[in-house]
Amino acid sequence: xPGAGHVRKGRYGAGVRLIVARCEVSYSGRLSAYLxxxxxxxxxxxxxxxxxxxxxxxxxxxNWMTPPTVVAEEGGTLVVRKRQGRTEDRLEIxxxxxxxxxxxxxxxxxxxxxxxxxxxxxxxxxxxPHALGEDLRLVRREWPTDIGPVDLMCRxxxxxxxxxxxxxxxxxxxxxxxxxxxxxIRLDPAMAGCRGILAAQKVRPQAATLADARxxxxxxxxxxxxxxxxEPDLTLFG
Amino acid sequence: xxxxxxxVGSGMKVSVSRDELVxxxxxxxxxxxxxxxxxxxxxxxxxxxxxxLSLAATDMELSLRTTLDAQVDGEGAVVVPGKMLxxxxxxxxxxxxxxxHRAEEGxxxxxxxxxxxxxxxxxxxxxxxxxxxxxxxxFSVDKDALLDTVSxxxxxxxxxxxxxxxxxxxxxxxxxxxxxxxxDSYRLSVKETPMEGEAPxxxxxxxxxxxxxxxxxxxxxDTLELGVQENQVVFVAGGVTLTTRRIEGQFPNYRQLxxxxxxxxxTLPRNxxxxxxxxxxxxxxxxxxxxxxxxxxxxxxxxxxxxVGESHESLPxxxxxxxxxxxxxxxxxxxxxxxxxxDDAEFKLISPLRPxxxxxxxxxxTYLVMPIRLPST
Numbered sequence: 001x002p003g004a005g006h007v008r009k010g011r012y013g014a015g016v017r018l019i020v021a022r023c024e025v026s027y028s029g030r031l032s033a034y035l036x037x038x039x040x041x042x043x044x045x046x047x048x049x050x051x052x053x054x055x056x057x058x059x060x061x062x063n064w065m066t067p068p069t070v071v072a073e074e075g076g077t078l079v080v081r082k083r084q085g086r087t088e089d090r091l092e093i094x095x096x097x098x099x100x101x102x103x104x105x106x107x108x109x110x111x112x113x114x115x116x117x118x119x120x121x122x123x124x125x126x127x128x129p130h131a132l133g134e135d136l137r138l139v140r141r142e143w144p145t146d147i148g149p150v151d152l153m154c155r156x157x158x159x160x161x162x163x164x165x166x167x168x169x170x171x172x173x174x175x176x177x178x179x180x181x182x183x184x185i186r187l188d189p190a191m192a193g194c195r196g197i198l199a200a201q202k203v204r205p206q207a208a209t210l211a212d213a214r215x216x217x218x219x220x221x222x223x224x225x226x227x228x229x230x231e232p233d234l235t236l237f238g
Numbered sequence: 239x240x241x242x243x244x245x246v247g248s249g250m251k252v253s254v255s256r257d258e259l260v261x262x263x264x265x266x267x268x269x270x271x272x273x274x275x276x277x278x279x280x281x282x283x284x285x286x287x288x289x290x291l292s293l294a295a296t297d298m299e300l301s302l303r304t305t306l307d308a309q310v311d312g313e314g315a316v317v318v319p320g321k322m323l324x325x326x327x328x329x330x331x332x333x334x335x336x337x338x339h340r341a342e343e344g345x346x347x348x349x350x351x352x353x354x355x356x357x358x359x360x361x362x363x364x365x366x367x368x369x370x371x372x373x374x375x376x377f378s379v380d381k382d383a384l385l386d387t388v389s390x391x392x393x394x395x396x397x398x399x400x401x402x403x404x405x406x407x408x409x410x411x412x413x414x415x416x417x418x419x420x421x422d423s424y425r426l427s428v429k430e431t432p433m434e435g436e437a438p439x440x441x442x443x444x445x446x447x448x449x450x451x452x453x454x455x456x457x458x459x460d461t462l463e464l465g466v467q468e469n470q471v472v473f474v475a476g477g478v479t480l481t482t483r484r485i486e487g488q489f490p491n492y493r494q495l496x497x498x499x500x501x502x503x504x505t506l507p508r509n510x511x512x513x514x515x516x517x518x519x520x521x522x523x524x525x526x527x528x529x530x531x532x533x534x535x536x537x538x539x540x541x542x543x544x545x546v547g548e549s550h551e552s553l554p555x556x557x558x559x560x561x562x563x564x565x566x567x568x569x570x571x572x573x574x575x576x577x578x579x580x581d582d583a584e585f586k587l588i589s590p591l592r593p594x595x596x597x598x599x600x601x602x603x604t605y606l607v608m609p610i611r612l613p614s615t
Contacts, residue, residue, distance in 0.1 A: 205399035220400070234608045235423045236495050236593060 016107035017044040022097040025052055027063055029082075029089030035062055037096055042078070044071060046106065050080045051090060065091050073114035117168045117201065117223060122151050124226035125166060125199060129154050131226055132197055132219050133238055136162055145184040161185070170200035170207045170218060179214055250314030250339040256330050256350060257308045262293055263324045265304055265478055268451060270320035271297035277408050278364040280560040281317040282324075284337065284346075287308045287376045291337075294368060295320055300448050301368050302455075306477045317360040318346050326355065347550065360576075369481050376465035379474070380416070380433040381456055384464075387431045388449045390603055393573050394444035396422035403487035404581045406443035419492045420446060425570050426492055426606040427577060443489055448482035455480060471503045472502055496606055497593065500586040504557050505534065508583040508598070512575040514539050514551050520569030521549040527565030527610040532557045532587075541568065564590040565610040 002143030019042040025035040041053040041061070070081045080091040122141065129136035129152065136154040143153035143163065152164035163185055165178040178196045185194045196216040198207070203218045211218045224230040263282065271279035276298075283294040291308035332341070332351030335560075339346050345356040387614030388407065396404035401423075410417040411433075411467065419428045446611040452473045456462045466484070473480045515528065522528045522541035531538040535557060540550035564587065575583060582598030587594050590612065596605040 069275050120478060203400050205402075207401045209402070218400075231611050233424070234591060234611060235608065236426055236608055237423055 012058075015046055017100060017103045018100070019044070019095070020044070020100040021095045022099075025063055025093045025094075026092045027090070029084060029087065033063065039099070042093060044078075052091075052093065063091060065089065069131050117164055121166045121168070121199065121201070121221060121223055121226070123163065124223065125221065126152055128226065129164070130220060132164065132199055134162070134197075138165075143185075145181050147180060147184055150178070150181045150185070155194075162197055163190045163194055164197045164199055167198070167200040168202075170198050170203040170211075172204070172207050172210050174198055174200070174207050175207050175210045177216065177217060178211075178216060182216075239309040244418065248493060250284065250286045250316055251310075251336070252284075252291045252338075253309040253311070253334060253336050254291055254306055256333050257615050258285050259291075259322075259335055260327045262304050262306045263327055265455060266293045266295045266302040267324045267387035269295040269297055269300045269588055270456075273297070273407045276366055278317055278360045279366075281318050281360045282320040282363065283315060283365050284339075285432065286314040287313045288478075292324065294365075296365060296368060299445060299483055300451065301481045302451070302478060303480075303597060307441060312338070314341075315362050316341075316346055317362050317365050318357055319360070322357065323348075326357075332426035347438055355490055363532050367584070369467065369470050371465075371472060371479055371481075372466050372476070374465035374470070376463040376472060376474060377461050378435055379411075379464045380400040380431075380559065381459065381462035382433055383416055383431045383433045384462060385453045386458060387416055387429045388453050390429045390577050391418045391420045392446045393420075393577065394422060394425050394605075395420040395429035399420070402485055403489055405446060406485040406489070407446050407449055408441070408489040408492075409449075410441040411437045411439055414448065416425055419489070420580050421490060421495075422490060423490075424567065424608050425574070426495055427604070428492055428496075428606075429603045431439060431602065440466050442466055442471055443485040445482055445485060445488065448480065450482055462605070489566065496604060497586075497588060497595065500588055502532070502557070502559060502587040503586075504537075504585045504587070505554055506537070506555055506583050507553075508575055509552055511537075511539075512572065514553060515568065515572050515575060518549045518551050519572060521547050522568035525567075526613060528568040528588065529563060529565050530544070530571075531561065531563045532559075533561045534558060544569055562587065563612060564594065565612040566594075566607060567610060570607050574607055578603060 021042065022037060022039050024037040027033040043051040043053065048069045050065045050069060050071065051061040053061050054061040065080050072079045076095045078093040080090045086095055088189045125131060125142050126138050129138050135157040139153045141152055142149040150163045152168040154162045154164060156162050163181055165174060167174045175198060176201055178198050182194060182196045186192050197219055198211055198216055199221050201221065201223060203220050208218045225232050248423040254321060254417045264281060270282060279297055286308060289308065290305045290311055292303060292305045294303040299371055330350035331353050337346060346359050348357065391407060395407055397543040399405060404422055408419045414432060416431045416433045424436035441572045455478045456475035463474040470486050471482050471484055518539045518541050519528050521543055523546050526541060526543040528539060528541045535554055536552055537555040537557065538550060538552040574596040578596055578598030582599060584597045585594065590609055593606050593608050597603065
């Protein structure tokens, strides 16, 4: 049995830890809940998530705690804590009998996989920004603003700034997000003329309408085409 | 745009003919919204005045209005759930129908013979105000020319709402002719039709769906009136008024898309080729292309879909030159040969990766279609 856990920001240990054990679980925080002793799967992820699963009830855990958490283990009891403003959420798992306790290092590839299509699109579009339909050149990925990073910052043929936000599916929320980024970016007089492009595998019609009204260009891109695995459809015009 | 006035808080009561009610409801109900987010758009506005019962429905993109003769015992207006009223009216037992709005109860009572029902109503004040027809100057258009043109080009309009301009048909009225164009970026249909009568020169992008509705309502009508406002287009035919929004935006410059010259111009027996494309195209499933292989004097059409099957068929054609194989979306190719008229069709080709053109015996209709890249091309 591993000793008491020590938490570092963002990384909680070497990989995911899976425990199959007979245990009882009590939760206190915004409400109180108690699971009587039974056999359960405990999943402690590298990112600080803690999930308590039964062998029923579908994909949803019986109890869970999202990061950032503090995980401590003492005397056969796992204690997971999370600050919620002035209060604290606390998940206390008393291990009566441990049947299995293993760790797996999921490696760096796992983090990319978690980010999924958006991250892949960002990588591909960073390598070939012209796929957005304009003669763009990349200035930086993850361009910082004071409310979060915009996915790509590019310059166009006329050397004007172009901020690109990338989504799997472009919704009205995505338009709002890019609008907020553009507001922040344009506060810099040197970037006052910065344009926005919202790129996605699928652009919702409402998002296209809203983007158009705000002068934001929407572009549909296909990941398989960007990867060169599929030839683009032949079209009469772009 | 001038708003229509709706009388509110009525004691509307009318007697109408069931058959006429059913017929008119079936027309306006096509504009009833199927989206449940705005409840009142699922309703039909009934308004009784001056010896008529008028019906109106709109989904905010398209509105349809018409009237029927009625014995009006109480004037007023009410909005009734559209689909339910249509379904109910069709099943009424007696030829005479009495519709009475009981505002204090929030219901409409529908009586026919021994049948009686009470339908809950929507708030009439929530119903969108439709454009006042009198404020729109309309002019008479050559109905047959317009309907024929719409039927030939409309299938090339896009159904993808993410590019609204492509869901419309560009309509341009010029001296003595009407030009319509539609494209979904994979194919383009353009038709120029001579028109009789005096029509002012104007251009508008009109939703293809609205023009398809116009063909429905105008096909049995004697005349067709058209009016264009800043953001609305109005059609009046057979006592039915259709209004639709104009689509804003820049329609692609279609003239630039049509090639000026071709490597091959093959004259094909239109009906024979169409039958072959239909037959062979059955095997073009899941976006698989239909292949056209031209060799000296012969065209072989084939299609293959993995785990489904393959088919091929040959027919003699007057092709001369190096063999050429080109792939198309089977539906788009079929649409092209269906859209042209005449016994023969000209199939104009440049290369397997360049657009092909299908034209009928007259050159007033052009169907331009992009090929699908074949593995070997």
